[in-house]
Amino acid sequence: MTEKATPSPEAITAWARLMRVSRQLVENAEDALKAGSLPPLAWYDVLHELAEAGEGGLRPFQLIERTLFAQYNISRLLARLEADGLVEKLKVADDGRGQTIRVTAKGRETRRRMWAVYGRSIAELVGAKLSADELKMMSALLGRLRDPPVLD
Amino acid sequence: MTEKATPSPEAITAWARLMRVSRQLVENAEDALKAGSLPPLAWYDVLHELAEAGEGGLRPFQLIERTLFAQYNISRLLARLEADGLVEKLKVADDGRGQTIRVTAKGRETRRRMWAVYGRSIAELVGAKLSADELKMMSALLGRLRDPPVLD
DNA sequence: TGACGATAGATGCATCTGCATCTACATGAA
DNA sequence: TTCATGTAGATGCAGATGCATCTATCGTCA
Numbered sequence: 001m002t003e004k005a006t007p008s009p010e011a012i013t014a015w016a017r018l019m020r021v022s023r024q025l026v027e028n029a030e031d032a033l034k035a036g037s038l039p040p041l042a043w044y045d046v047l048h049e050l051a052e053a054g055e056g057g058l059r060p061f062q063l064i065e066r067t068l069f070a071q072y073n074i075s076r077l078l079a080r081l082e083a084d085g086l087v088e089k090l091k092v093a094d095d096g097r098g099q100t101i102r103v104t105a106k107g108r109e110t111r112r113r114m115w116a117v118y119g120r121s122i123a124e125l126v127g128a129k130l131s132a133d134e135l136k137m138m139s140a141l142l143g144r145l146r147d148p149p150v151l152d
Numbered sequence: 153m154t155e156k157a158t159p160s161p162e163a164i165t166a167w168a169r170l171m172r173v174s175r176q177l178v179e180n181a182e183d184a185l186k187a188g189s190l191p192p193l194a195w196y197d198v199l200h201e202l203a204e205a206g207e208g209g210l211r212p213f214q215l216i217e218r219t220l221f222a223q224y225n226i227s228r229l230l231a232r233l234e235a236d237g238l239v240e241k242l243k244v245a246d247d248g249r250g251q252t253i254r255v256t257a258k259g260r261e262t263r264r265r266m267w268a269v270y271g272r273s274i275a276e277l278v279g280a281k282l283s284a285d286e287l288k289m290m291s292a293l294l295g296r297l298r299d300p301p302v303l304d
Numbered sequence: 305t306g307a308c309g310a311t312a313g314a315t316g317c318a319t320c321t322g323c324a325t326c327t328a329c330a331t332g333a334a
Numbered sequence: 335t336t337c338a339t340g341t342a343g344a345t346g347c348a349g350a351t352g353c354a355t356c357t358a359t360c361g362t363c364a
Contacts, residue, residue, distance in 0.1 A: 005272050010287035011279030012271075015177075017294040017302075018278075022174035023220055024299060025167075061312065068175055073351070075314055097312040097359045119164075120157050126170075127163030129296050135162035138293045142169040144281050147176060150169075213342065225321070227344055249329045249342040 047111040050103035057102035199263040202255035209254035
């Protein structure tokens with residue numbers, strides 16, 4: 001595809017909407033969590049990845065790949081999660097530099113309570129606004145904006 | 153539409169993609185600006201709104217409505233923009249509490265230089281990935297997620 | 305083996321954000 | 335006019351983020 005310095009009007013509109021909508025949705029979801037005295041979205045992302053990883057846990061650098069958080073961000077986020085008893089850090093045998101992060105029972109419970117609120121936000125903010133087909137269409141379009149693109 | 157506490161799989165996928173893609177795109181655009189020794193995206197948003205408003209300028213609370221930034225955020229952002237000479241604050245006659253913000257020539261010039269980089273990012277990250285029709289479809293879908301929804 | 309570049313993760317420091325609150329002015333009712 | 339309430343915008347403080355750099359360990363190649 002041709003490299004253009006100036007984006008088309010369609011591209012500008014799509015970009016602007018994407019920026020605005022994503023900010024608005026994040027803000028709404030964060031507000032809902034705050035209203036329930038729950039931790040911020042970033043904590044959910046990490047707890048979610050760790051819960052999916054199961055007992056084996058994940059290395060911090062794997063969390064970085066999966067969540068797009070910066071390295072220093074993950075480092076400090078994990079420190080907070082550990083301080084709250086939501087995750088535990090385990091020495092890993094075959095790499096003295098590393099550690100494995102595993103979610104604790106309390107972490108799973110916190111994630112569950114967050115999901116009750118977060119899931120409701122998703123249902124209200126997105127699920128209630130578009131049909132299943134429209135949601136699939138949007139996912140497909142967004143997938144192609146990812147790097148690397150998701151083609152489904 | 154029925155209120156559901158648990159979102160559909162389609163809604164979850166769409167949400168997840170939206171979160172990931174928007175974060176990735178913002179990050180890429182911010183990186184491009186940094187690489188050009190230019191100010192962050194937030195500055196562009198404000199300069200853009202002020203440029204569109206023209207000589208009349210805008211009140212800070214109008215900027216808040218248009219940009220979704222928090223009040224304290226706009227307050228401090230404008231202080232930085234003023235310190236850099238990109239905007240000027242004018243006393244407004246009929247409301248002693250308020251002020252009008254107007255972009256300066258230097259502000260317009262900075263916006264122009266930012267757009268050279270930012271516009272290229274939009275063209276590459278979005279314009280080059282989807283056709284005009286697909287972009288329109290995405291804008292329409294995203295518009296319905298806005299609050300209030302944009303129906304076009 | 306020993307040296308060297310690469311990788312995992314932590315951290316000091318400056319800046320930015322979020323929250324609550326503050327000041328100043330405006331508006332409307334008594 | 336006076337007082338209560340509301341709105342515009344600024345700010346002190348605590349916590350979070352970004353950047354650069356640091357330490358520790360790993361892997362490789364002479």
